[in-house]
Amino acid sequence: MNARDWWVDEDVLESIAIGAGILGTGGGGNPYNGKLQVRHLIEQHGPVRIVVPDAVPDAAVVVSVGGMGAPTVSIERIPRGDESVVALRALERFQGRQADYLVPGEIGGSNSMRPMSVSLLTGLPVIDGDAMGRAFPELQMDTFSIYGVPVAPAALADPHHNAVVWQRVMDPLTLERQARAVTIQMGGSAGFAFPMMSGAELKRTVIPMTMTFARQIGDVVRDARRMHRDPVAEVASQCGGQVLFEGKIVDVERRMSAGFARGALMLDGLADYRSQRMTIDFQNENLIARLDGEVVAIVPDLICLVDRDTAAPVTTEVLRYGLRVAVLGIPAPAILKTPIALQAVGPAAFGYDDAYVPLSGTYGGDLLASQPGS
Amino acid sequence: MNARDWWVDEDVLESIAIGAGILGTGGGGNPYNGKLQVRHLIEQHGPVRIVVPDAVPDAAVVVSVGGMGAPTVSIERIPRGDESVVALRALERFQGRQADYLVPGEIGGSNSMRPMSVSLLTGLPVIDGDAMGRAFPELQMDTFSIYGVPVAPAALADPHHNAVVWQRVMDPLTLERQARAVTIQMGGSAGFAFPMMSGAELKRTVIPMTMTFARQIGDVVRDARRMHRDPVAEVASQCGGQVLFEGKIVDVERRMSAGFARGALMLDGLADYRSQRMTIDFQNENLIARLDGEVVAIVPDLICLVDRDTAAPVTTEVLRYGLRVAVLGIPAPAILKTPIALQAVGPAAFGYDDAYVPLSGTYGGDLLASQPGS
Numbered sequence: 001m002n003a004r005d006w007w008v009d010e011d012v013l014e015s016i017a018i019g020a021g022i023l024g025t026g027g028g029g030n031p032y033n034g035k036l037q038v039r040h041l042i043e044q045h046g047p048v049r050i051v052v053p054d055a056v057p058d059a060a061v062v063v064s065v066g067g068m069g070a071p072t073v074s075i076e077r078i079p080r081g082d083e084s085v086v087a088l089r090a091l092e093r094f095q096g097r098q099a100d101y102l103v104p105g106e107i108g109g110s111n112s113m114r115p116m117s118v119s120l121l122t123g124l125p126v127i128d129g130d131a132m133g134r135a136f137p138e139l140q141m142d143t144f145s146i147y148g149v150p151v152a153p154a155a156l157a158d159p160h161h162n163a164v165v166w167q168r169v170m171d172p173l174t175l176e177r178q179a180r181a182v183t184i185q186m187g188g189s190a191g192f193a194f195p196m197m198s199g200a201e202l203k204r205t206v207i208p209m210t211m212t213f214a215r216q217i218g219d220v221v222r223d224a225r226r227m228h229r230d231p232v233a234e235v236a237s238q239c240g241g242q243v244l245f246e247g248k249i250v251d252v253e254r255r256m257s258a259g260f261a262r263g264a265l266m267l268d269g270l271a272d273y274r275s276q277r278m279t280i281d282f283q284n285e286n287l288i289a290r291l292d293g294e295v296v297a298i299v300p301d302l303i304c305l306v307d308r309d310t311a312a313p314v315t316t317e318v319l320r321y322g323l324r325v326a327v328l329g330i331p332a333p334a335i336l337k338t339p340i341a342l343q344a345v346g347p348a349a350f351g352y353d354d355a356y357v358p359l360s361g362t363y364g365g366d367l368l369a370s371q372p373g374s
Numbered sequence: 375m376n377a378r379d380w381w382v383d384e385d386v387l388e389s390i391a392i393g394a395g396i397l398g399t400g401g402g403g404n405p406y407n408g409k410l411q412v413r414h415l416i417e418q419h420g421p422v423r424i425v426v427p428d429a430v431p432d433a434a435v436v437v438s439v440g441g442m443g444a445p446t447v448s449i450e451r452i453p454r455g456d457e458s459v460v461a462l463r464a465l466e467r468f469q470g471r472q473a474d475y476l477v478p479g480e481i482g483g484s485n486s487m488r489p490m491s492v493s494l495l496t497g498l499p500v501i502d503g504d505a506m507g508r509a510f511p512e513l514q515m516d517t518f519s520i521y522g523v524p525v526a527p528a529a530l531a532d533p534h535h536n537a538v539v540w541q542r543v544m545d546p547l548t549l550e551r552q553a554r555a556v557t558i559q560m561g562g563s564a565g566f567a568f569p570m571m572s573g574a575e576l577k578r579t580v581i582p583m584t585m586t587f588a589r590q591i592g593d594v595v596r597d598a599r600r601m602h603r604d605p606v607a608e609v610a611s612q613c614g615g616q617v618l619f620e621g622k623i624v625d626v627e628r629r630m631s632a633g634f635a636r637g638a639l640m641l642d643g644l645a646d647y648r649s650q651r652m653t654i655d656f657q658n659e660n661l662i663a664r665l666d667g668e669v670v671a672i673v674p675d676l677i678c679l680v681d682r683d684t685a686a687p688v689t690t691e692v693l694r695y696g697l698r699v700a701v702l703g704i705p706a707p708a709i710l711k712t713p714i715a716l717q718a719v720g721p722a723a724f725g726y727d728d729a730y731v732p733l734s735g736t737y738g739g740d741l742l743a744s745q746p747g748s
Contacts, residue, residue, distance in 0.1 A: 090541045094468060155541075162548055163541040167464045170534045174559075178538065181555035185548075 002055040005125070006212075007047040008116060010039055015218025020112035021313030022217055022235070022328070023210075025302045027284030028109015028135025029067065030315045038113050041120035048116045049125040053208045056101060060199035062127065063088060063099040065118045066111035068139060068156065068179060069189030083191025084118050086157035091193040094153050094165045103127035103202060105142055105192075107210040108135025108285070109315070114191070129206040133333040133363060134302050137284040139179065140172030141345045143335055144195050147205040151175045154194030158186035166194075207333050209368055213239070216367040221311045231311035232326045240365025241330035244289060244296055245278045246270045246308055249323045254316075265319055267327070270308070278327060280305075282316050287350050289327060298352070300337065300345045301359045302330035333363040376429040379499070380586075381421040382490060384413055389592025394486035395687030396591055396609070396702070397584075399676045401658030402483020402509025403441065404689045412487050415494035422490045423499040427582050430475060434573035436501065437462060437473040439492045440485035442513060442530065442553060443563030457565025458492050460531035465567040468527050468539045477501035477576065479516055479566075481584040482509025482659070483689070488565070503580040507707040507737060508676050511658040513553065514546030515719045517709055518569050521579040525549045528568030532560035540568075581707050583742055587613070590741040595685045605685035606700045614739025615704035618663060618670055619652045620644045620682055623697045628690075639693055641701070644682070652701060654679075656690050661724050663701060672726070674711070674719040675733045676704035707737040 008016065017035040024031070042048065056062065065084040092098055102115045102122075107130040115126045131142035145151050151172045156179050157163040164182055169175040175194075183190045197205075220238055224231035236243045247267030254263035262283050269276035278296075280289045286303035289296050297303050305314040308324040336345055337358060343349065346356045362369075382390065391409040398405070416422065430436065439458040466472055476489045476496075481504040489500045505516035519525050525546045530553050531537040538556055543549040549568075557564045571579075594612055598605035610617045621641030628637035636657050643650035652670075654663045660677035663670050671677050679688040682698040710719055711732060717723065720730045736743075 093541070094539070160544045160548075162543050162552070164552065165468070165539045165541055167467070167529075167537040167539055169536050174534075174536055177559045178536070178556045181559045182552045185551045185555045 002051060004052045004055060006050050008042070008050060009047040010042055012215060013038055013042065015215045015222060016112060016211065017218065018221050018313065019214030019217030020107055020109060021315065022304045022306060022311070023107050023133070023214055023302065024109030024135040024285070024313060024315060025304050026282050026286040026314070026316040027137060028106055028111055030317065031110050031113050034110040034113025034117065038116045038120070041117055045120045048119050050128050050211055051101065051125045052128045053203050053206050056127065056199040056202060058198060058200035060100040061097050061196060062101045062103050062199060062202045063091065063193050063196045064103045064105040064131065064144065065191070065193045066105045066114045067189060068183045068192050082121060083157045083159055084114055084193060085121050086161050086163055087155040087191045087193035088118060088122070090157060090163040090165050091153060091155040091196055094155070094167070095196055097196070099124055099196070101125055101127055103206065104130040104211070105139070106130055106132040106135045107214055108132060111135070112211070112214060126211070127202065127206065128211040129208040130210045131206065133207040133210055133336065135285050136345060138176050139192070140176045141349070143205045143207055143341070144197065145172040146341050146344045149195050149197045149201050149205055151195055153196065154179065154192065156182055156190050156192050158190050162186065207335055213364050213368055220367070225310060232306060232308065232328070235311055236328050238366050239330055240361040240363055241302070241328050242359070242361070243326055244303070244329045245276070245291060245327040246273050247278060247325065249319060249321055249325065252319045252321065254319070267325070270324065280327070283350060284316060288347070288352060288354065289329070295354055295357070297329040297359055298347050298354055298356060299350060300332040300342070302328070302332065304328040304330060329359045331359040331361045331363050376425060378426050378429060380424050382416070382424060383421040384416055386589060387412055387416065389589045389596060390486060390585065391592065392595050392687065393588030393591030394481055394483060395689065396678045396680060397481050397507070397588055397676065398483030398509045398659070398687060398689060399678050400656055400660040400688070400690040401511060402480055402485055404691065405484050405487050408484040408487025408491065412490045412494070415491055419494045422493050424502050424585055425475065425499045426502045427577050427580050430501065430573040430576060432572060432574035434474040435471050435570060436475045436477055436573060436576045437465065437567055437570045438477045438479040438505065438518065439565070439567045440479045440488045441563060442557045442566050456495060457531045457533055458488055458567060459495050460535050460537055461529040461565045461567035462492060462496070464531060464537040464539050465527060465529040465570055468529070468541070469570055471570070473498055473570070475499055475501055477580065478504040478585070479513070480504055480506040480509045481588055482506060485509070486585070486588060500585070501576065501580065502585040503582045504584045505580065507581040507584055507710065509659050510719060512550045513566070514550045515723070517579045517581055517715070518571065519546040520715050520718045523569050523571045523575050523579055525569055527570065528553065528566065530556055530564050530566050532564050536560065581709055587738050587742055594741070599684060606680060606682065606702070609685055610702050612740045613704055614735040614737055615676070615702050616733070616735070617700055618677070618703045619650070619665060619701040620647050621652055621699065623693060623695055623699065626693045626695065628693070641699070644698065654701070657724060658690060662721070662726060662728065663703070669728050669731070671703040671733055672721050672728055672730060673724060674706040674716070676702070676706065678702040678704060703733045705733040705735045705737050
């Protein structure tokens, strides 16, 4: 135990789910099912212990756990929750080492919830941080692998407890392709455990305090709703971002392709944006937003759709004609904007010729700036 | 060492390659590249030791090794040969046990050669037997898994030494699907190592003496060629089979689908078969032969295309208009004709409604009957 540890109870969980949904940038899976699962486990086992990265010893063993697959699938095929525990145990058995800490691979979407489920099933605490600061569609798009933590061994498991361990992979993209292929064979969703790293590696590569950030975003939204203020405006201003657009969804083009939900949506402007039009391309996550044809935000910056009135996150799989949404732009964490990171998560990694033009501001804004240890 | 051990030198290798090619029933991959690799290794390390199953202690550790993928791919992308060694080492490391013996998973085609390569690279002897008595397109179609040897753990590796271990799979078909998906991601061919079994399990489930059978088929063909007798007729009569047809290939329909070479060929009759027509469906291997529309041979019985003059095996990937071939029918080993085996390798397993009507005769015929220990 550490004086800066904090705990996730049912109330804190509500805030994290809202924040993680917004940070999911449309993908990462709706945290709703995962939240119900964690809540159920909290009722049985008590709150989840969260540990700030600074407090982790260099020699500790840290494992990232989460779910892999297209969010469209996991809506209909609810993960049992223990797939990732099976994957974790397979990895531990293979490596002959027990994990001391869990860390989310991505704070955005349902993978913010999965480590807490695994925590409550195993007793291991969860690190306050992640490797994306948002959600991304492919597993090599994370700061652990971008900054040199070996991806292998890596484990994948499914609800039938089929468990696969990659002993050696030549590069993260190879793991992405092979694990994605197995995930599809596993029915479209699976639990993963990788990488297994030292506390020193974690502290060098993690994006710190993102569990805190998600919680605070949720707190801002809930407070504003309670006080009848505008939650969209408050989130945008406090998290370092801006409102890019407000509009009504008038078209959604969507297809499943190679295990991803790909497509684009079109918005007709409302209020200040009347007579303007925004299009957003997505591959699970929102990747590029164009206002009347001009790029106004592009990956790795966060393009977040929220309900225009309540600021509830709007994920890719629930997009439909007529929804009235606000589009938030939040600058990516600095660690995702380095030249080496942009190779993995910049526009070109998604097939766009457009240059990366960063949004102004700082990831986390006032919310994270006020945090000790950030 | 055992008095009944025998050795594969360069001359014996030639015979095995011919026999294994014929037993490949069109699939299993042309043994040619594998043969060159084994010959090269024999030059460096000496002959390969072959051990009859009876001589294996019950407690010995036996591992099946081979290659997975569509033969069409491995023609153009020659396996390095050590993929299966990498897979074997991954499996040994995972299980914490060293292999004592290697066993071919399928005697038909290139997988007859791979265990000999691995033998020469590791010093482990090869069992005189296999789990198919021929070739089959899917890895769960083998007597090890049909008769209850657990398929997991199972290992797969590629030329870049990417190595994947399945720790647990719910059934062999699950492994087939997931391993096939990874093989496609690995570029279409991979080396495997599984199952790891005891000597007792081996002796209960293996089809014995099939290395000997392949060698003898090759000897018959080579002797007949040398003596200017008819190799096709001699093979058919001595191996327990029959000549089903002689004809000219007039049409080949072929497609790659889910990692398999699927299709059909059409033959116009020659000599005694003039004015008759045979069609043969294949999925890597030849599955069903129809003479003027009537089924005359069907899986699991062996439907083998050979050159009409030389009895050289004609594999699926070299089928082309104008080839003059004989079609041999060889009865499947009895262990493949039980009700439980027919569920895995009978007509229905390949999507055919046709009943299994066995060819008359005995797998191996005079050749195996004359063998001590068979």
